[in-house]
Amino acid sequence: MSDLPDRRLHAYRPDLAEEALRGRVEALAFVEGNPAMVTVPVVQLRPQPDLSASTDTELLLGETVRVLDVAQGWAWVKADRDDYVGYIPDYAVLPDGPVSTHIVTVPRSFVYSGPDLRFPTVQAVSMGCRLKLVGEHSTRGTLYRTLEDGSAVVAAHVAPLEAPPADDFVAVAARFLETPYLWGGRSGFGIDCSGLVQLSLMMAGHAAPRDTDMQEAGLGRAIAPEELRRGDLVFWKGHVAIMEDETTILHANGHSMTVAREPLEEAIGRTERLYGRPTGYRRPIG
Incomplete structure (x- = not known):
């Protein structure tokens, strides 16, 4: 068929496709998919069921997906948050994951084997990871929230899912300064330019x-460069930066290989030879 849907947002193969595409694509079978939850802190989602395939994006602990197929150690999934489609190891999702109650609000934190910072760590978690927390315990003046298995996370590093979200996504993005750049990354352990925008806005x-x-095509509304202010986005071909104020940007970038702060005009001058000048400007909120 011509004019096939974007494979990043629509699940289809010759043998199988999501039910919503019936009549738009050809496939031997169509499925709704089964609900499931990510059960590891961060998992890379790939366009092919192959560890040598590049990373398109990442899914975080507690996020939900639709599982369309499972075969040879891979689950073909569609993320509920942003509709992204791809393959993750099948061990990274379960159909009956715990119902999350809290979200991690700091770039990185740890789950300890118990409510004490001296205890061994069970796992490292990123901002945006979701946990089911069932109790609390104070140790030497530090309050911890506990999981069902007795492990614990610092209470100041999480918030109830029903709590008001952050009121300034730019301030959230700034908390990732010096985080390593990672192609396809979407966590506090490594992040790319559009991942920084998406995760900060989500929080x-x-x-x-x-x-x-996708962000340049439809996030918020287009503006003129002379309108730029805090919270606006500047786009280049394949890149996006967040305006921290009228002259300064925050962005995860391959030049410094980190989330960095730099003057917009310096970034434009530095990148013009390789990537050209900015292609668009958008105001994602308001």
Whole structure:
């Protein structure tokens, strides 16, 4: 068929496709998919069921997906948050994951084997990970929230899911300064430019597409460069930056290989030779 849907957001193969695409694509069978939950802190989602395939994006602990197929150690999934489609190891999702109660609000934190910072760590978690917390315990003046198995996380590093979101997504993004750049990354352990935009907006209660081209095409509204202010987005071909103020940007970038702060005009001058000048400007909120 011609004019096939974007494979990043629509699940289809010659043998199988999501039910919503019936009549739009050809496939031997169509399925609704089964609900499931991510059960590891961070998992890379790939366009092919192959560990050598590049990473498109990442899914975080507690996020939900639809599982369309499971075969040879891989689950073919569609993320509920942003509709992204791809393959993750099948051990990374379960159909009956715990119902989350809290979300991690700091770039990185730890789950300890018990409510004490001296205890061994069970896992490292990123901002945006979701946990089911059932109790609390104070040790030497530090309050911990506990999981069903007795492990614990620092209470100051999480918030109830029903708590008000952050009121300034730019301040959220700034907390990732010096976080390593990672192609396809979407966590406090490594992040890319559009992942920084998406995750920061999510923590402020705003949905955003995953990739730069999707964000430039439809996130918020287009503005003129002379209108730029804090919270606006500047796009290049394949790149996006967040305005921290009228002259300064925050962005995860391959030049410094970190989330960095730099003057917008310096970034434009530095990148013009390789990537050209900015291609668009958008105001994602308001």
